[in-house]
Amino acid sequence: MSLTTAELAERYGTPLYVYDLDRVTAARDDLLATLPEGFDLYYALKANPHPEVVRAVREGAEEVCRPEVSSLGELDAALAAGHPAGNCLYTGPGKTDTEIDRAIGLGVREFSAESPSDLRHIGNVASRHGVVARCILRLNIASAGAATGIRMMGRPSQFGIDGDTLAETLPQLLSVPGTTVIGAHFFTMSNAGDEESLLGEYEHVIETAAGLGSDLGLPLELLDIGGGFAAPYAVPGNRTPYPKLRAGLADLLDLHLPQWRAGQPRIACESGRYLAAECGSLVSRVVNVKEGSGGPFVVLDGGINVLGGLSGIGRLLPAAVQLDPGLRPAGRGTLVGPLCTPGDSLGRNVQLPALAPGDLVTIPNVGAYGLTASLVHFLSRPAPAEVTLRGGEVVSATRLEPRRTPVGDGR
Structure with a gap:
């Protein structure tokens, strides 16, 4: 039986890349x-x-x-x-x-x-x-x-x-x-x-x-x-x-x-x-919603560290949220990540549903230039899990793990 997005997120955590092979x-x-x-x-x-x-x-x-x-x-x-x-x-x-x-x-x-x-x-x-x-x-x-x-x-x-x-x-x-x-x-x-x-x-x-x-x-x-x-x-x-x-x-x-x-x-x-583009979706969870001037600011648990879009060379492209079942468009706001930089923006003035902490959102068409085109090591946050599916069934579930290794004589 195929797992839903919510079930995949519960099993593997968020942020989570899902690739449909x-x-x-x-x-x-x-x-x-x-x-x-x-x-x-x-x-x-x-x-x-x-x-x-x-x-x-x-x-x-x-x-x-x-x-x-x-x-x-x-x-x-x-x-x-x-x-x-x-x-x-x-x-x-x-x-x-x-x-x-x-x-x-x-x-x-x-x-x-x-x-x-x-x-x-x-x-x-x-x-x-x-x-x-x-x-x-x-x-x-x-x-x-x-x-x-x-x-x-x-x-x-x-x-x-x-x-x-x-x-x-x-x-x-x-x-x-x-x-x-x-x-x-x-x-x-x-x-x-x-x-x-x-x-x-x-x-x-x-x-x-x-x-x-x-x-x-x-x-x-x-x-x-x-x-x-x-x-x-x-x-x-x-x-x-x-x-x-x-x-x-x-x-x-x-x-x-x-x-x-x-x-x-x-x-x-x-x-x-x-x-590769259409195969990939990024599932992220809302951790905070800040209301106020210019708001709301919807803060996700993944930002340009998991979806950078080559942001380091000024090619950060706007992202759109694919609405989860039961969520309806409520207005416009700014979609941001959890990083300590004002550059951690995934979309400004984008159409958003009414979101609350704990809700899941899915960004589509990120199978190309997703994780490995991102600032994955910035702030030393863990990389997202990557799950591959075939016929709706899980083929693999892995996570890139950055680690320091000795070079030369190790000194």
Whole structure:
């Protein structure tokens, strides 16, 4: 018998993350059906590295779903979820020799190189291991100018090799010892709510990649065209549909890379938010209600320490309460957490029910960028429990436990 939210909260305490693994599988299947047949799909573990969530992305689609990791912790999570190390794509602009060494030692062979020096670091470590790392070059090119979503290309940043330098640098990049360049990696935008804009970005990327292959000799064994698929964050709603994307992408590839259906190149997309967002809810308990000017202020037992939304870089997004059965909207107020900082706000002037200490509230669509995008160590409060469900039944119940461990000689 499936447990209710109240029963889960009573059993595991609050604040509590609940991940419905059936929703992860459904999101994956929907996205694969949205993409042309033959695409690979990388799951970006930064969205949610919980091993059961990662496992739910993989199971039943092992041949096409692969992990994209950018830390040793994410690599460990991918391996714990059953992914072979050889299926992992290791990304990120600041890979250290230590982490590259361990990744290669575990069997990782594919890397996204963000700069010429990053490629050399990968090659140096690979050479010490006596192996060759297969690398795609992340390229930072001028974007097509989509109107929606968060821009990821076309401006100076730590991400990607500047496209206007590639003609000059490519011969050196193709000859870095310990590496072989097998393709290109683009990431144009994030959370694109407009399908036409997303298709426009993909057209720009595919046409650019084809031109770099024919004009400069850039190898194109693998082309990762990025993601951008949208899903709501901490507010009610559903993932954005893209009904024209499958046919539109196939037409673009037929035009610019006509051998793609035969696997030349292998085409991949990546996603984190779209695959994980809808699976997760945060259940929190009201600990205090302060009435007064500007009120009420509803204080929960979890704040930006459990739902930070990358608050440290100014991307805290407003949250909405999903009403529990029997609770009715009563007016507007401010939803805050228990931390000793005025920044611990989950929503200002949001619609709230009449709430009292002890009541439960549920914030939906936080399966992506939830716990691990939060200030989980701030004020040394305990991390929330994380419960995974399949068919309404509990699969796992765990808690991240921060602890100090000795380093070096321990002094």
